[in-house]
């Protein structure tokens with residue numbers, strides 16, 4: 001299989017690699033860049049565990065090839081934590097509301113929530129449920145995830161740094 | 163969540179962040195797929211396309227010729243290195259191997275494992291493996307499998323019956339004779355499962371230097387290391403299962419025995435680490451992780467005032483191909499066979515049969531949720547016949563609060579409860595009268611709406627008494643759990659638990675009960691999940707048992723340390739231990755608080771100053787407790803009477819649903835739960851368990867099924883597109899009210915909560931749907947209640963078919 005040289009940034013760091021065209025973006029993130037915070041649940045675009053943002057838009061890392069991300073800026077859960085180790089208000093709200101159990105869906109959930117709050121600082125419960133409806137969580141029944149996103153939205157509106 | 167009637171503790175029961183959450187929001191969880199030892203090889207699997215066939219020939223030449231492929235193994239290539247895996251029932255002639263040998267017994271069964279330097283290459287090579295089969299007769303329908311003359315899944319076993327027993331507890335015949343009427347019905351619980359978002363995965367590394375096998379697995383399995391060792395003919399002290407793997411959800415199913423035996427044998431053969439991370443198709447077809455699939459025939463004998471006197475229950479469970487421990491899922495319900503009701507006698511005919519389907523494994527509640535569904539359906543049917551309100555019907559049958567401990571006909575003592583109060587609180591929370599008004603308003607607009615109200619129990623802390631009950635050759639009477647607590651020279655506390663964790667918050671649990679006992683800040687207590695060689699015994703987080711058992715063992719270990727600190731202080735203060743007071747780790751003379759020693763002084767003496775220790779005391783500050791299940795330890799009687807669980811949590815669910823008359827889709831408009839699991843240790847964890855269990859129950863009630871095509875024997879659900887699970891859209895906001903009747907048998911009054919929500923939600927939704935269908939003269943008696951099925955019933959009622 002012909003391999004392609006690609007370059008993309010993940011959380012601001014430039015990664016260059018030569019990859020098969022069939023390599024998915026999530027496999028690139030996990031296996032080539034070594035960032036294992038992004039998870040894989042189905043590899044067919046339903047569960048949302050692999051959600052990352054590409055140039056600011058939430059995408060499913062299993063439905064995009066790494067070669068398609070050439071030149072683009074990818075963000076993963078590891079990019080949510082500040083360089084000094086401080087958690088973002090969204091991460092902190094997820095802890096405060098205990099918006100997880102096993103933590104497997106959590107990275108994808110955080111990135112979908114972040115995209116929502118970037119577009120809509122004061123979402124209704126229905127809008128929150130809509131925004132995370134593409135992320136399956138088998139543990140929580142979503143109640144505390146909705147609470148966490150409401151809490152993060154309120155704190156961000158009060159001026160917590162994004 | 164405010165809990166009513168709650169005793170006061172220093173740390174327990176108060177809002178506190180869950181210890182585990184920080185690593186997960188940072189993306190720093192350590193799941194099995196994240197652990198890749200140097201030189202790891204990857205497995206891809208070749209699966210059988212046939213439900214039953216003889217394997218005529220396996221040709222791996224083309225696969226092994228592919229660059230990057232190390233070797234391909236068929237079942238026969240590894241058979242000589244291992245024993246058959248062991249079952250939980252008496253079935254010695256059912257040979258159970260990780261890869262099929264000679265015959266395949268279900269579509270999806272693993273036939274060949276290809277090992278390569280990457281999963282992608284292994285998958286490419288798996289497609290090049292050629293297998294010739296000669297198909298043989300198969301059986302998909304469990305009633306057919308049960309009948310004489312059926313095709314046999316395991317001819318060497320002689321029949322398809324894996325377990326069958328008829329229990330009679332109490333005067334069933336007399337109670338039926340004196341009843342005013344008998345309600346007879348059949349219900350079917352469809353084949354669903356827990357389906358965690360993380361599939362099962364395992365990495366095994368053989369260390370030739372010390373001849374040990376390291377295993378990292380996404381597992382929740384009692385006695386995993388012993389079972390792996392037994393199958394691989396290794397001493398159990400040669401298998402090190404690492405418990406510090408974060409498990410991405412389990413709820414029972416992450417058993418992974420054949421996967422570990424397979425990778426372990428390949429790692430040993432190749433002297434390289436080998437890993438198998440199931441993809442979703444592997445997981446759903448060959449991963450042996452389906453759940454109960456159960457047909458019930460029920461007869462309820464009742465009086466005209468609504469009291470249910472007796473029950474006859476026949477449960478036929480379709481176990482799929484290999485039994486493992488799965489037939490025991492007919493056993494857990496024995497410990498709560500009458501639910502929360504005063505039913506005085508029971509006949510229970512439990513049957514587990516093998517079919518040519520993917521094997522079943524433990525699912526949240528271990529068979530209790532289907533049984534609750536079967537019973538609640540009947541309670542509602544009687545209420546409807548007698549014209550009694552469903553709530554009133556329950557109130558007439560609930561065990562009264564002054565009757566505890568309450569012995570049920572099958573021999574278990576229910577520990578404590580006040581079911582009537584929980585129901586009352588839940589009705590208030592739900593605004594039950596306005597809920598009825600809303601249902602009736604919807605109906606008056608021609609819409610199809612219904613209310614479900616159910617009550618049920620969550621048995622917790624099981625002693626595995628169903629093992630001897632279901633297998634006379636097995637005389638297990640303990641299901642112990644251990645914990646070690648250590649205080650180091652600096653005064654910092656480390657606790658060791660001996661099992662993995664899959665989101666239940668065990669680190670938070672242990673730190674809270676140890677913090678409570680030693681009166682030290684829980685956030686500063688570190689909890690380590692050690693490995694199978696360094697840990698004290700554990701039976702893993704099954705059976706809603708960890709708050710009871712791990713919490714109990716950790717408490718007792720901490721109490722030993724507290725007693726030791728008091729003894730050191732008594733020796734140095736020249737006082738009797740009984741004259742001392744312990745507070746926040748410091749010890750003082752109760753009558754003269756100026757005479758006191760601090761935590762740090764006492765810890766320092768234990769670690770450095772042998773000359774200040776009481777005579778005969780060992781240095782250091784550590785303690786271990788291995789705890790037997792409260793009330794456990796006895797074998798069943800010959801007629802199958804036994805104490806099974808120490809603790810019984812209670813829950814009531816109230817739901818309003820609406821069914822779209824055109825599409826048959828059910829929407830949940832309102833959902834309330836009243837819950838009592840005794841003392842809640844961390845409120846956010848318990849809340850999450852309930853909410854998650856309800857969502858899972860909604861899936862089982864309305865959406866999820868591993869359906870099979872009976873003609874071809876093929877599984878029809880191999881992806882999340884045809885096995886549909888509830889998203890945030892299908893899951894309602896749940897209103898919750900917590901009440902507390904402490905258990906007298908546990909360290910702090912706690913009961914189990916790991917199966918909460920799920921044990922009642924399917925029953926509640928089914929009752930609500932049937933309330934909605936009742937005005938149409940229809941009843942839905944099968945889960946999942948898919949839109950297509952409900953739409954057909956509605957169309958029929960409206961004369962549209």
Ligand code: FES
Nearest residue numbers: 041042043048062
């Ligand atoms: S892994 Fe990408 S959506 Fe499931």
Ligand code: FES
Nearest residue numbers: 101105137138139
């Ligand atoms: S926290 Fe386990 S899947 Fe969401």
